[in-house]
Amino acid sequence: MFVLVNLKTYPCDPVAVAEAVRDVNETTDARLAVAPQAAHLERVAETGVETWAQHVDPIDYGSNTGHALAESVAEAGAVGTLINHSEQRMKLADIDGSVQAARRADLETVVCANNPAQIGAAAALGPDAVAVEPPELIGTGTPVSQADPDVVEDAVDAAAGVDSEVSVLCGAGISTGDDVVAAGELGAEGVLLASGVAKADDPTAALEALVDPL
């Protein structure tokens, strides 16, 4: 299972969480990575953890202000990027542009979507993976695998119907090892989570509990 920890803009210490992700990754067959804010990418990547960006823009070098250029994100140490998170929503054409920009910079891509219909559209853009996240469950601690398991299974079917090479992750409310196992049983190849680790008093313990049953 791929466990991608999005730090969003939570007021955690990104380097401390990154070190916890790096160290717990050494103890498990699961693949763990962390997505800090853009301003923290370089410091996080220096820990040796697998580092992802939270966003890249559909732009190239040039006259753009306030954007995240895929090449700069890669130079800062990221190996992948989220695109179209529910908290950073994009138009379909711009999602397509960001996937292409990420590919140009050799960044792995996870395109997020709210529901299975959107997952089908996202998969058609040829990312490495898609992540289904019902927005109403984000940050609630109620896992999507429990509250709405059909969403995960339907997302897996929708992606497979478009492109069987595209992996499916699920996210929203995931905070325990049982949640991760349940996601896998529904067909997801990974999970996208944030508050369960970024807001934990002890991120290492939270991560260890996440991967323990895997």
Ligand SMILES: O=C[C@H](O)COP(=O)(O)O
């Ligand atoms: O990117 C992560 C997702 O929005 C899930 O967030 P959450 O784990 O706090 O529910």
